Each structure stands twice: as C-alpha cells, then as structure tokens.
Amino acid sequence: MIVEIGHFALTLAFAVALFQMTIPLFGAARGWSDWMRTAAPAAMMQFLLTGIAFAALTHAFVVSDFSVRLVATNSHSLKPMLYKISGTWGNHEGSMLLWVLILTLFGAMVAAFGRDLPLGLKARALSVQAMIGAAFLAFILFTSNPFERLVPPPLDGNDLNPLLQDPGLAFHPPFLYLGYVGLSMSFSFAIAALIEGRVDAAWARWVRPWTLAAWIALTLGIALGSYWAYYELGWGGWWFWDPVENASFMPWLIAAALLHSAIVVEKRSALKTWTILLAIIAFSLSLVGTFIVRSGVLTSVHAFATDPDRGVFILAILAVATVGSLTLFAWRAPSMKADGMFRPFSREGALIYNNLMLAVAAAVVFAGTLAPLVREFVDGAKISVGAPFFDLAFTPFMVMLFVALPLGSIMAWKRADFGRVVSRLWWAAALSLALGGIIWGLQSGDALLAPVGLALGAWMVLGSIVELIDRAGWPRTGLGGFRRLSRLPRAEWGKWIAHSGLAVTVCGIAAITAWEQEDIRLARPGDVIDIGGYEIVFEGVTALPLGAPFEVANCGAGQESVLKGGEGRNFTTDLGRFSLRRGGREVAQLCAEKRFYPVQRMPTTEAAIDSNLLRDVYVVLGDKQTEGDAWAVRAYVKPLAVWIWLGALIMGVGGMVSLSDRRYRVGAAAKARPAAPALPAE
Template sequence: MIVEIGHFALILAFMVSIVQATAPMIGASRGWADWMRVAEPAAALCWALTATSFAALTWAFVNSDFSVKLAAEHSNTLQPLLYRVTGVWGNHEGSLLLWTLILTLYGAMVAAFGGALPPTLKARTLAVQGLIGAAFFAFMLFTSNPFERLPNPPLDGADLNPLLQDPGLAFHPPFLYLGYVGLSMSYSFAVAALIEGRVDAAWARWVRPWTLAAWTALTVGIALGSYWAYYELGWGGWWFWDPVENASFMPWLAATALLHSAIVVEKRDTLKSWTILLAILAFTLSLMGTFIVRSGLLTSVHAFASDPTRGVFVLAMLAAASGGALALYAWRAPQMRAGGVFAPVSRESALVLNNLLLAAAAGVVLLGTLMPMIREYWDGAKISVGAPFFELAFTPFMVALAIILPIGAALPWKRGRLGRTARRMAPALALALAAAALVWALQTGRSALGPVGVGLGTWLIAGALAEQLERARLGRAPAAETLRRLRKLPRADWGKALAHAGLGLSFIGVSAVTAWEAELIRTARPGDSLELSGYVFVFDDVRQVPGPNYVARQGVFRVFEGGVETARLTPEKRVYTVQRMPTTEAAIDMGLARDLYVVLGDPQDDGSWAVRIYVKPLVNWIWIGALVMALAGLVSLSDRRYRVGAAARRPAPAAVAGAAR
C-alpha cells in the first residue's frame, strides 16, 4: 500500500508540475495576478508530493520489500541499514527520483524565501522550474518507473553494487545533486529574465545566492567523490579524468565563472549577456552529465544505465532546454547593453579574464570527454583520451588563473593602477617566491612541478590574506582600528578570501603529491620487510575476516620510521557473498604531511601476495582546500546582502525620532 501511495504521489507531482509550468507563465504574460500566485503553492505541493514518493521508495528499501523490482535488484537483507538507505539512489531510477526531489526543493525554497522578487519574475522563474520538473517526472513515469512491481518477488535481493557500499556514497550523490540541480535555479532565473527582457543589478543579486548554494554543494560533492575514489577503488589516485568525474567538474567550472560574472553585473551593470549565457551553459553541462551517466555511450565505474532509449529521452531534454534557452538568448541578447564602462586595468577586466580562463578550461574538459564518442561516430575508430591530454591542455589555464587571482581581487573597480596594486601585494609575492625557492632547494629531484605548485598555492593564500589586511589598513592605522575594520569586513569578502585560500591549499596538495609521490609494487610473503621513502613496512600476516555481507582476506602491515613503529595497516580483499564480486579496500595512515597507503593484491602461485605501497606527500591538502572553499560558500551565504529580499535593518521609530530631536 505504501508503495502504491508513493507511485500515486509521483503521478500527482507530474500533474502539479504541468500546472506550475503553465498557469504562472500565462498569468505573467497577461498580467493576471491570481494566475501568477498559483506558482507558489504549486511549487510547494510539487515538492511535498515528491518527498512523499521518495519516502515510500526508501521504506521499500529499508524494509526489504522485494516485490518492488528496484529494491530486489539493488538491496539485500544482509546489507547494513546505511547501505539499504543509500541503495535508494545507488541506481538509475532511484537517483532520478533524488534528482527530482532536489529540483522541486529548490522551487519550493524560491516560493518560500523569494518574497522580495518582482511578481512577474518570480512567476516565470517558478514556471520554468516547473517545466524542467515536468520533463523529469515524464522521464521517470514513462521510461524509469521506480515503483515497478515484480509478480514473483524473490526471497532475497540481488545486493547493491559492492563498490557503492561505502559511507562516502551516503553523502556524495546528494551533495552532487544539490549542486547539479541547483544550477537549474540559475537557468530558470536566466530564462525568466530573457522572457521579460530585463537583466539588471537587482537580477544579479537575486541569482547569486542560488548559484552560490549550488556551487558550494557541488564543491563538497566533487571532493567527496574524489576522496571515495582515492580510498575505495584502491588505485591510489585522487582524480582519473573519468567521463563522469568530468561531467561534474565542467558545471563546477561554469558555475565558478558565473559567480564572478554576476558580481560584475551587480556592481557595474555590465557583462549582462555573458552572465545569462553562463547561467544557461552551466545547467546545460549538468544535463550533459546526466546524459553521459544514463545513455550508455561512455563507460565508467560511475555509470547508472546503458539503455539507449533512456539516453534518447535525456538527449531530447538536453536539446529542448539548451536549444530553447539559446534561441531565446539570441532573440534578446542585442537588447542587453552594458551600462558601465571600465578601463583595461580594473577589477572588471580581471574578472573578464578570469571568466575566459575558466570557460576555456571547461571547453578543454568537454572536448576531451566527448572526443572518443565523436571520433567513433565519425569514422568508427575507437580512441581513448586520458590523463596526459587533460593535464597538458588543462593545467596552463589553471596556472594563469592562479597568477591573476590575487592581483585581480585587489584591483579597484572601474579603473586601477597595476603598479600600485602590485606594490601592495609585494609581501605576498615575496612569500610565494621564498616558498618556491625553499622547496626547490630541499627537494631531492629537480622537477619544477613541486616548487611551482607550492609557490602558486602560497601566492593564492598570502594574496587573499594580504588583500584583507590592506582593507583593514594594517600598518597605517592603530592596531585597535585595524581589528575593528577586520571585524566589520563583509562576510562575502571573507568568503572570497577563504575560497581563494582554499584553492591555494588544493594547488599545493596536487603539486606535492604529483611531484613527490613514491610507489613500490612487488610481491611479498608474510615476514618480509619493504622499504620506501624512509619507512619500513613489515608484512606480518594474512587472515580471514568475516563481514556483514562479505568475507575478506586482511593483510597486516606494521610501519616503522627510524626504528619506531608508527602505524599498523590492514588492507583487505573482499568478496561479497551475493554478487561474488571482489573489491579492494586500501589501508591508509593519514596525516597532514603525508599518507601511507597500502593495497593487498591477489595471491600468487608461489604463496606470495601482490602488494602496492605509496607514500603520498600533502595529499590531504587537496580535500582540505576543497572543504575550505565550501566553507567559503557558506560564509558568503551568511552575508545579509546575499539573501534574497533581505533588506537592511532600519532603526526603530523611537530611535529615529530621538535622532531627529
């Protein structure tokens, strides 16, 4: 009965989304206030119905109702409760329902918190959001019904993919979808503005919080996915340029550009056309990611489905959403003339350069991701585009971006003097050069990657700090005045500084682990000692370890540094009892300075075991930097100026009267 309620709620949500997509749009075009007001209750009701449907599907998984086909195929009674819950979105149909739940949640939030929006813009925005929702509801109901029943349910389920039975997968997809789907809100605002023919500073103020929220969630989701691949897949890497990794990275790059571009629209009333285009492209790239995951055209460990008919449906949605919006953009773009002018040396120019670099980087990733598919379609040749291409083509844009960020952020609006700004940033530059020189002197090899990466990361961190201290007039005002100014700095400015510093931390982590990682791959027997980078790994034993729904062979390694035992690592080779699928569980001794990473491979005919050992310097700085960037987004969102419709506090009438006297 609960499953049927969930299915019925999904059908009702589809019908309500059609009303949400049509009535407010008609009302806005005709000036009918009552029709426009339909948008708010429709958006809230659509979310409530979708949440009911999602709760019903979760109930089926948690209670092992294997008469539901989806639960039978992706759950098992032996699974821990956490993985029965995550199994809800560990498949095509359930993940699509999660996507739609988050889509309707954003619409409900705009309905609830967008009170200061102009009625016509709000109605049209929610109508566009409803149209997107209607497309996804149709996709589910007609091609991917999550509530399909089995006439003869099995006694036990087929189990969730063992690779997905990990705590990281409990949080990675929801955060990723909060980011992916959140960009639909920027898209809806952009299309609504194009229909109205009005893009101004107020529009930029309204769109920025939703874009920032999506960017923050997407940052967390990408970081969690990267870390999951690092410790779960046992490959020892943190990024593989996998097509699905790229599918989440491209919208992040576009959203980052959109955030910076919207600042120019808000502050200087220019870059309107470009900002609207970025909002459309960011969501288009999100839909492209959905197409890549669900079409079966590209293979990936992350892919959900390989049904071509589903891929055609998503492709049709992608074509309609992007084609319709771009046609509307082509019609309206000539009317969106810039209102402000600025000199070649100014913060506006720096932000334009920032956008060009981010857009070019996203284009490189898009080209490398789609090239195998394009080439196969063109002449039937099967090619692969791997890390060497991406690293060679992508890295220069990121290096250039890191160089200009601190200077660009410190330049004044409209017109600036490069020499004056450079003098203010000279201490940060000196610190960065000193860090690079120190690393060059200390490293054993002569690779430039490590010093350059550490120097750029230090430049980003020190530059962000120097800008804040300059605004607080450090050294030019009494200490008490400097502290007061620091406390009074807007939270959005602190968020910007944290974001740039977080990027710097990630730069240092990426360059360090790439330049100085040490690796040892060999066979070993229990009792053998293996040396790597000053550490001695003593292979003690291999033992059988039972799990809740798997059996494992667990290796035991003791790690010594300078004759002192510093860690005990227990990597595993698991075999899941239902699917009979083997997985590798790496053992990691984590630290700020380095990770010790041990993987137990397959047994050999002579009684030895394949063993892989890595020493990874500063690798955790990659994810620390990402979390600092996400924290920066939250800090900026807490700034009152970022809240839609949050007016400045006014003094009480009595205080005003007293001041007048």
Template structure:
C-alpha cells in the first residue's frame, strides 16, 4: 500500500514538473519571439544571439513536458483526466505510448514539440545563415510556437487533474489501436509542422526585403524534409485505411485525408519552385507565396481535424470554440504574411530570364498543375461547409467529384514530367528533348495498349495509369543515362552521379509506380459479398475460397470473432486467412480486421461479417490488383527525398555561405 502511494506521489510530481515545464517553454518562446527580432532590426549582435539558446531551451522544456505526459500514459496515472479518457490498464504498451498523441490535447503537445524541434534544429545547424536572417527566422518560428502554447494552455491543457482518480480508464479509440496509426500522426506532424520552417524563412526574407539564390538553397532542405515526412505519414495513413477499416479501399477523400494531401501538393510545388530560385533567381514572388500557402494549408488541416465543422472517421476533436481559436491563429499568420508579401512584392525582382521552351517553363507548368489540383481538393473539401453556412443546404462531396476533377491534372503532370526533366535551362527545344524519349514513349503506349486489349468491358483508367507509370519510370532511366554522356565507363559515371540526381530519379519513378498502382486498383478490383457456409467452397475470379470455421477468441483488451478461410488457386492452397470482428468492451465499440494475402501482382482481401439466421456468415472478398505498387511507390518517393537530403552539395553550400557571411557589428 505504501509502495502504491509512493508511486502515485512520484507520478504526480512528474506530471506537475511537466506542466511547469510547459509554462516555462511558453515564456521562453515569448522572449525568443521578441528579442532577436528587435536585435535584427537594430543590428544588435547580443540581442540576436539570444535566439540560439532560447530555441534549445524551448525545445528541451517542451520535450520534458511531453515526456511527463507520456510517463503518465505508460504508468496509467488515471488522476490525469487525459489518461482516464484515452487509456486503460489492460491496453498493450505500444498503444499506451501512442495514446499520448491519440487525442486532441496530447496531439497538440506533439504538434508544438515538433515546432520547437525544428526551431532548435535551425539554431543548431543554421550557422551558414546571415545573422539577421537567422535571428528573424527563429523569431518567426517562435511566434508560431507562442500561438500554439497559448492554445494548449488556455483551451487544451493536457495536465488537468481529476479530484477523485477512478480505478481504470475509458480506453483509447479502438480504431487507433493499430501499429499504422501509432506512427502515422508523428510523421504527419513532422511534415505539417516542418512546413513552418519554410514559412519562417519566407516571412524572414520578406522582412529583410531580399530573396536570392542562397535563400533558395537554404529553404530547400527544410521543405524537402517536411515533404518526406508528409509522404511517409500519408502512406501510413493510407495503408491503415486499407487494412483496418475493412471497406476495401486505401483512400476515401475524407476531409482529414485531404487535410494532409493539400500541403503535400503545395510542398511538392515549393520544392520545384525553390530550384528555379536557386539556379536562375526567378519565380521569387511565386516561391515565397507557395511557402506561405503550404504552411497555411497545414493550419487549415489542423482546423479541419479539430473544429468539428467537418466530420471524419479519424478527427481528433469536435469543439467549435477550439476551432475558432485555431481560425484566429490561421488568420493572424496567413493574413500577416500575405499583407507583408503585398508590401514587399516589388523587392523580389526576378533576375533570370528564360524562354517558353525551357526547364524553367516546365517547372512553372508543374507548379500550376500541383497548385490547381490542391485548389480542387480544397473546394471539394470545404464546399459542404460553405453550402450549409451560406445556402442552408446539406451537401456531400465524395469520390466521384474528386476523381473526375483531380485526375486530369495528375495525368497532365505525369505526361510532362519526363520531358521537363531533360529540358535544358534558359532555352530549349521540346522536339530535341523528346527525341531520346521517342522509343520510351512508344513502349509505354504499348504497355497501355496491351492492358486495354487484355481487359474486358472496362474504361481507360487502368490502361492510362499503366501507360503513365511506364512512361515516367522509363523516362527516369533515359534521363540518368543521358547524364552519363557517351563513351567508356558509363556505369562508373552513373555511380558517381550526385545523390540529389538519384533522389530525383527515385521520387519521380515512385510517383509513376504509385499512379500505376492507383489506376490498376481502381479499374480492375473484383468485389464479391455472400453468405458463406462452413466447408462449402466458392469462386471469385481465379481464386477459390472455403470457410473452415468461425470461433470466439479473447484478446488482451477485446473479444474477437475470428474466421478461418482457405485461399486456393487451380486446386493448390495459397494461404490460410483469419479475418476478425473485434469488440472492445470498455469502449463499447466494434472494429473489423481484414485478412489480406499480399502479392506484388494483387492482394486477396477477406472480411468476415455477422452470423445469419439461416446459418453461415456474411463474407466479403476483394481481388485488388497492383495494390502494393501504391506503397512501393510511396516508399520510393520518400527514399528519393532522403537521398537528396544527404547530397553533399547542401553541406558545401552551407559552408560556403558561412565563409562568406558578413559579421554584423554590435551597437
């Protein structure tokens, strides 16, 4: 008994220390927001120097607060209201830990932890930046942290206590008790919040009134890191939706899915636009605007997930008052940045000129396609809310709209990408650039034509997707071979290509693989639902299924109805599948656990339903071609981004900038 009281006392102390650390981090963030900004304006070296230690202290204090909250979840401290609402003593340890961010308050603390992490990283590794720009970047980054510290402490405090601690908790949402969802939010937040650095660089450059090639080089790694994390996070969420919801799909154009997809599109556009700023000192205004909008759409995503105005299967909160607070934060940062952009637009004169046929023009078209596709997703996501608020009409905008409106832009992007990648800078000839790609284009057409000839009574989406995938992947191969020139030792030169070139190749090829996977899955899925009897085989496509038995199984914190289904083809057994229907007694919530036989060419997906009065169980089967190409392509895109981040030229550029840095005298 004494040991139990001592443990409770220690846990309470750790929690209070975490709460105190969160308040201290808020105060440090206020100092970091104000002092270095004034120092940069006055050219006071000492005041600017405050930014670096403040950024480190702010991150350390926030990490301490987050660690204290995680400890409360790990030890099941139900005196903490948040733990009581989102945990249970019988829950597996992985989900106790992920429960820290599997709720509104904890996820917002993770959000601000990542804001401070990026700020601290910029302080630690930003030695190559001019002192004034560095101070302003860290001040703007801290201003974002101040806003969200205030939001947490005044509306979403995770450290609120209960007067009488209950014996046990109410458990985490069973849909979130899954490995995919355990890691999905942290990666998404690293992407969402990572775009805050691009925003901070943009606003700092606007304050200084200078955007040049060095700025483009500095902002690219931050944007690339955010884009990589977003790619991983979206892929994990898509994979989770595929196997966990039991609906047989990987993407539903859900508002929360769209909330992460829109910043991803704009971050991709920003990456390509920053290249033009770095290489040619053009598109400065557009690149600054993209940096503002990319983070702005991250804030819009935060608003969608937490305001309750748009419903979703995996929204965090349904509190309009909190939504208003986030809306005010978004209005302040977006409105202020856009006003500053308007005032400073004249100072961002483009230096480089380029012809209509050039790589710069191809990148402009790339940017327009990505930006317009983001706008299409935004309109489809927000239109139901607009219709209800202003026209008193309840509307539902679903996959048919998004598929019809979004797909043409992606098809156009896939068509131009291989050509744009091989165009020279400044001036080019499209016909000359296309000439080395002529055989690749014909081969890709043959792949699409073969797919069309082999299918029966279906549309063009599958063949077009395979054509685009083949066109983009083979276009990447041709581009790499062109980079090696002619003559001997081509393989040696290929191996010595910069990592950024290999990263670009992997990312572009990954996009092609993903497009082919999405198209194949969309066009050629076979769906069958029936009442299956024990030991009675049935046929779906080329496969034979047999329901062997259905039994009750007890899990660590759930009850399961588990089926055993044999999968065979041509009389040969392929796999034993065990789909489940789980029921979580504490949360009083059921979930569906699909059983999937994975293969590079197709997935066989089985879902068990309810028992029927006349005997047997409802069983739903999907045959889903090329599904795993989606995840393979996503992994290739993320790997491409990581390869580019390790390119030596980033480090050399940073060192050169550091050597050129002008020392600012103290006053």
C-alpha cells in the first residue's frame, strides 16, 4: 500500500508541476498578482509530494519489499542497512527520483526564502523550474517507473552492484545531484531574466548564492567520487578522465566561471549577456552528464543505464532546454547593454580572463569526451581519447589561470595601477620562484611538473596573504588592521579560503603525478618489498568465508568496523596482511582485500592505505597464482596524495563561508529595483 501511495504522490507531483509551469507564467505576462502568487505554494506542494514518493521508495528498500521490481533487482536481505538505504538511489530509477526531489527542493527553497524577490521574477523563475520538473517527472512516470510491481515476488533480491556498496558511493551521488540540479536554479533565474528583459545587480545577487551552493556540492561530490575510485577500484589513481568524471567536471568549471562573472554584473553592471549565457551552458552541461550516464552511448564504470529509449527521451529534454534557451537568448541578449566601462588591466579584465580560461578548459574537456561518440556516428570508427590528450590540452589553460589568479584578486575595479600591483606581489612571486627552484634542485630526475605545480600552489596562497595584508592596511594600521579584517564581508574570507584550497589541491596533484613510486611483483608470505624508503613485509593471506566471525586487530585504514564479526557482511574475502616498516621499526599494519559477492558473482578490490599529510603507502592484493602460494601485489608510495582531497574540502569550506554572508541570506538587494505594480486577475 505504501508503494502505491508513493506512485500516486509522484503522479500528483507531475500534475502540480504542469500547473506551476503555466499559471504563474501566464499571470506574470498579464501582470496578475494573484496568479503569480500561486507559484510559491505550488513549488512547496510539488516538493512535498515528491518527498512522499521518495520516502515510500526508501521504505520499500529498508524493509526489503521484493514485490517491487526495483528492490528485487538492486537489493538483498543480507545487505547492510546503509546500503539498503543508499540502494534507493544506487540505480537508474531511484537516482532519477532523487534528482527530481532535489530539483523540487530548490524550487521550494526559493518559494520559502525568496519573499523579497520581485513577484514577477519569482513567478517566472519558479515556472521555469517547474518546466524542468515536469519533463523529468514525465520521464520517470512513462519510462522509468520506480514503483513497478513484480509478480510473483522472489524470495530474495539480486543485490546492489558491489562497487556501490561503499560509504563513498552512498554519499557521492546525492552531493553530485545537489550540484547538477542546483545549477537548474541559476538556469531558471537566467531564463526568467531573459523573459523579463532585464538583468541588474539585484538579479546577480540572487543568482550567486544558488550557483555557489551548486558549486560547493559539485566540489564535494567530485572529491568523494575521486577518493572512492582511489581506494575502491584498486588501480592506484585518483582521476581517469572517464566520460562520467568529465560530465561532472565540465559544469563545475562553468559554474566557477559563472560565480566570477556574476560578481562583475553585481559590482559593475557589465558582462550581463555573458553571465546569462554561462548560466544556460552550466545547466545544459548538467543535462549532458545525465544523458551520458543514462543513455549507454559511452561506456563507464559509473553508468546507471544503457537503454537507448531512455537516452532518446533525455536527449529530447536536453535539446528542448538548450535550443529553446539559446533561441530566447539570441532574441533578448541584444537589449541587455552593459553600463559599466573599464580598462583591460582591471579587476573586471582579470575576471574576463578567468572566465575565458575556464570556458576554454571546459570546451577542451567537452571535445575530448564526445569525440569518440561523434567519430563513431560519422564513420563507425571507434576511437578513445585518454589522459595524454587531456593532460596536454587542458593543463596549459589551468596554469595560465593559476598564474593570473593572485594578480586579478589585488587589482582595483575599473582601472588598476600596474606599478602598485607589482609592488604588492613581488615578494610573493620571488618566494614562489625560489621554492620551485629549490624543489627542482633537490628532486631526483628532471620532472618539471612538481616544481611548477608546487610553485603555483605557493603563488596562490601567498597571493591570498598579500591581499589579506592589503585589505588590513598593514603595516600602516598596526593592530587596527585586525579590526578592519573583522569587518570584511564573509564572502571575502570565503574567497581566500577557497583559493587556498585550490592551491592545496594543485600541490597534491603535482607531487603525486611527478614523484609517485610503484612496485608490481609476485610475492609470497615473508617477502619484503622495498619502495620509497619503506619496507612492506607480506605476512600472508587469510580466507574469510561469508558471515564467519573474524577479529582483525590493528588493520589500519578504518577496516576494523567491516571485518570485526561476520554479521551483516554479504561477501567473502581474501585478506592480505602486510607490515609497513621503516628503519627496522613497524609503522603500521595494513590489510588489503580481494572480495567476492556471491549474489552478483562479482569481485572487488579494497586497497590497504597508510596515509598522512606527507604521503600515502598504498598496497593492492591481486590474484593468487595457479601454482604455489604466490600472489600478485602492487605497492605505491604517493607523495602529498591526501592534499588532493584536503584541498577540495577546504574549497568547500570556503564556499560555505561565502554562502553565510548576510548579503546572500536576505533580499535587501531586491529593493534596488522596484517591481512594477501587479494587478489581480479580472
């Protein structure tokens, strides 16, 4: 009965979405205030009904209701509770329901917190948001019904994909969807502004927090997915330029450009049409990612579905949303003239340069991701575009961006003084170059990546410190500088934190790429692997049957909670024990696993990782050889590996600090543009 309630609630949500996309929009066109005001309660009702549907599906997974086809296909009675819950969105149908739930959540938040928005802009934005919701609700109801019954129900389920039975994958998709779908709100505001024919500072101030929230979620979601791939897949890497990885990275780049472009609209009333275009492109790229994951046109370990019919439906949504919005943009954009004038060497000019680098970088990723699809469509040839292309084509634009970032941050608006900028930053540049030179001299080999990357990271951090000193007025202000800093907007602090986080990630990427050490061999119990100044002693392998109690002490890498006791474990495992030593002293005990999930007949790898701020020691247990007691073992030493994800976390914290700025939590800015008087419907 609960399942039927969920299906009925989802159908009602579709009906409410149809109402919300038409009545408020028509009311805004006619100036009828009572019709426009229906947008907010409709958005709240759509979220409530979608939430009921999602709760009903979650309940079916929690209680293992195998009469629901989706539960029978993606769950099992022996699965741990965390993965029963995450199994709700660990499949195509459930993940689409989560997608729509988050979409309606953003609409409900605008309805609840947008009381100071101009009535017409609010009504139009919520109507556009409802159009997106109606399209995806129709997609779920007509092609991907999560509540379909299975008669007769099986005694047990088929289990969830073992690769998804991991805490990282339990939280990775929701964060990504918050980012993907959050960009829909920026898109809706952009389309509402185009319909209205007006973009100003108040509009930019309303768009920025929604874009920032989406960017934060995408940052954390991408980082979670990267770390999952690092420790779960056992390949030793953190980024593969996989099509689905790229699908999340492209909107992240454009969202970053949109955030910076909106600043120019807000501060200088310039770049209006460009900002609108970025909002359209950012959400369009989110839809491209949805299409890639669910159409089967590109193969990926992350893909949810391979049904061409579903792919065609999503492609139709993508085409209508993108072509329709760009057509409206082409019609309206000429009327949106920029008011602010500025010199190329200015804060505005630096932000344009920032946008150019990010947009070109996103275009490179887009071209490399879709090139195999286009080539196959044209002449049937199958090609692959991998890391060498992306490293060569993408990296130079990022380097040019990172070099310019501290310069742009310290420039004045409208017209900057070149001499003043140089006088403020010369010591930061000198220290960064000196650091790069020292690293070049100390390293073994002639790899340029590490010195350049670490020098760029230092340059970005020191540049933020220079800007901090400049804003405090030191040394002229003395202790009064702290008072000046305490009065700065939180958005400024968030910017410095986020830029520093980016620098930390850049340092981690450079170090792990240039200095990683690897050893691959066949090892027997008692063998010693010498790598990177460490000794890894292979102590042997223990076979752990399904459900058998087993106590593992000092296993490291947080594996104790998984391996203590057999209750709730739905896999067998070969547990490889390793002792990590340095200078004859034991540093850590490591446990690497080869797991096997009997229901899905699928093996997985669990790497053993000893991690600190300076390096990761990473060990993977491979297959047992047919003769003797030898096992394939791969060992790595990865310098500054944790900095990659620590930097992403710092960026997320910086975004949250900016989001807490009072200017983005109240609608006072909306008063800058008095709304035209609205009339009740006649």
